Each structure stands twice: as structure tokens, then as C-alpha cells.
Amino acid sequence: MEITIPEEIVADILLKSKVKSLLRFKCISKSCKSLISSQDFIKSHLHRSQGDLSKFVCGSNFYDVNNSGEAVPVESPLEQQLPFLNGENCTILCSSDGLVLLRISIDKLNHRKTKAKVRADAYSLFLWNPSTRQREVLPNPKTFAPYNTFVSYGLGYDSATNYYKVVQCGYYRILVFSLESYSWGKPKDFGFDITFSQAGTLTHGAFHWIAELENSSKIVVAFNLSDEKIVQLQLPNNDNDNMYDYKNKYEVIVLQGNLCLLESIKNICNGILQERILNIWVMKEYGVTASWNKLITIAQERVYSVSAHFCFKNDAVFIVNKSLWDVSALLRYDLKNKELKTLKTFEIEVPEMVSYVESLVSPNLI
Numbered sequence: 587m588e589i590t591i592p593e594e595i596v597a598d599i600l601l602k603s604k605v606k607s608l609l610r611f612k613c614i615s616k617s618c619k620s621l622i623s624s625q626d627f628i629k630s631h632l633h634r635s636q637g638d639l640s641k642f643v644c645g646s647n648f649y650d651v652n653n654s655g656e657a658v659p660v661e662s663p664l665e666q667q668l669p670f671l672n673g674e675n676c677t678i679l680c681s682s683d684g685l686v687l688l689r690i691s692i693d694k695l696n697h698r699k700t701k702a703k704v705r706a707d708a709y710s711l712f713l714w715n716p717s718t719r720q721r722e723v724l725p726n727p728k729t730f731a732p733y734n735t736f737v738s739y740g741l742g743y744d745s746a747t748n749y750y751k752v753v754q755c756g757y758y759r760i761l762v763f764s765l766e767s768y769s770w771g772k773p774k775d776f777g778f779d780i781t782f783s784q785a786g787t788l789t790h791g792a793f794h795w796i797a798e799l800e801n802s803s804k805i806v807v808a809f810n811l812s813d814e815k816i817v818q819l820q821l822p823n824n825d826n827d828n829m830y831d832y833k834n835k836y837e838v839i840v841l842q843g844n845l846c847l848l849e850s851i852k853n854i855c856n857g858i859l860q861e862r863i864l865n866i867w868v869m870k871e872y873g874v875t876a877s878w879n880k881l882i883t884i885a886q887e888r889v890y891s892v893s894a895h896f897c898f899k900n901d902a903v904f905i906v907n908k909s910l911w912d913v914s915a916l917l918r919y920d921l922k923n924k925e926l927k928t929l930k931t932f933e934i935e936v937p938e939m940v941s942y943v944e945s946l947v948s949p950n951l952i
Contacts, residue, residue: 684945740786822878
């Protein structure tokens, strides 16, 4: 007797499956392939996955966070899927909805064998889904910033157009690439100098950066993806002298959809370093300065400067610590026991720690 399972039950089972399994299930039947390839299914599967930031990359090292809250090194999908790349010519810039934005030096990518002379600042941008192994090369803007210059990128979904956008920000200007038109727009006046080359932090439909004003104070600058308008957000304790101190470092991140601030403070007395403090603030009500709430304070000598995304799992926070000597370390902070543990040290400066999720979103069809 043939048993027929209702389509809604099949769909619910598939929505709970990992991407690797779903790619295999596509081969079972035409109906399965059609269902898994549909935009409605891809969006529903992504919605289920968005809260699971258990995968991240630190430099060229990939990790999965297990159920015990430990970061487990895994084989790099970058080496498996893009073997022509290496850590010297590839930088992982940011991610969104399972898509990862890569910046690759053309000098080493295309001219290794030909030995052709190319500009030292030439590079190419890749959109890559490590779960589905799909990738897409993006065109460079005609007035793109040099490879080694101080610029920041952002990647995000524009709900107004249902397409993804890539943003390049630096030197008081901003460029937007839309996958709807598959082209870069004209440079826009940004009006601010972003203090670090951190990727734009996406929440509430806008990218966010720390910017420095003429009086050396810091603010958060938000660039809306849909209307491309710029809004200023005040930092907590904006009247505090810490905001004017060049020794202190700031970075914006996202936690469970909320805008957060990493505040790395060095207290110095008579030229002697007394302590280093890392504060993590969360903005409970977006756009309301009074809603900033201090979530975590880590007073720890080993924390010099933090520039990282991080994810929570089983009361653990994973962050990247940068030292004075271009040596980086991956740290795990236990929220319950308030203990800081070094998981791995890197002999080079790690530019960014990027969290990503598994998804079926295609860089070729968005």
C-alpha cells in the first residue's frame, strides 16, 4: 500500500534540514527539486536559520560552535571550493543571509602564471555561498578605491526592492552596488570619516559605522539601504571624556537584532596603564539614546583592542583581541563564570571575525 505524505508535512521536514542534506534531496524527484529551489522555500529556510550564528571565520580559520559553547575548528570551505585562493590574496569582508563577500587581489588571482603587469591596487569582489558552493564575481566600480586603502564594505538585503546591495564606504564618500541593476551607482557624499575599516553592521535596514567628528568625539552613522539616507545616532555616555580619547576603541555589532557597541577603554595614570576594560552596550530601542544599556563589562589585562563580530551560544561570547604587535587572539568569554579564555593565537593581525549562517540564497540569482 502506497503511503502519501501531505506536501505541507514534507515541506516542514525539509525546512528543518541542513543545506547539505537539501542539496542531496534535490536529486530525489522533480517535485523535491522544485520545492527546494522555490523562492518561498529559500526565504522560509533562511528565516529558520538566521538565529543560528554558530559558524564564523576568523582570518582564514573556520569554526563551528557546538552545543557546549566551544568553538571547534573545521576544514575551510574556502580551500575546498576556491583552491586557487590563499590567505595572502583573499580577505573575507562581511556576510549576510549566508552570503559572504570576498575581496581578492587580481594580481595573484589572474596573473600568477602569465606574470602580466597589473596595478598593485587591482582587486575583484566575489559573492560566495559556502553552503551551496555558488559564487559570483561582481564588477568593480569605475572609481573604486584602491585595494590597500582604508575602506569599509557592507552586504545586505533591501526589503524595498527584494534585492541585495553591496556598499563601499571610505574617504567621505559611499558607493552602492545593486544586484537588481547589477551595477554601481554614482558616488554619494558620506560626510563622515569612519574610524576603522570594520564592515558595515546591518540592522533595522541600515548599515552602521563608528565615525569621528571634528571635535574628536564619536558617533554612530547609519546608512539606510532603501532610501540611502544618512542618520546620526549618539553613543552612550556621550558627555564622557572617553568619547574624545584616541586610545579608546569603538565598534558597532548586532546581537539578536539589536544594535550593540563594543567599547574598549584604556585607563592611564601618569603615563602608566592602570587597566583595560571592555564594555558591551545594547540599544534596547533603536534610535533612542537613553535606551543604551550596558550588557557586559570585562576587566581583563589581556584585552587590548577588540574589532570583531561575535555570537552568543550557551552563555559564551567569541571575540577577537588585537595586540600592539600585530598578533591576534580568538577569545571565549563565559557569561556565567565571567572567565576569559584564549582559544587560538595568530601571528598576524586578523582583520575581521565574520559570523555567517547556512542558507540556500544564491549569489547568481538574487
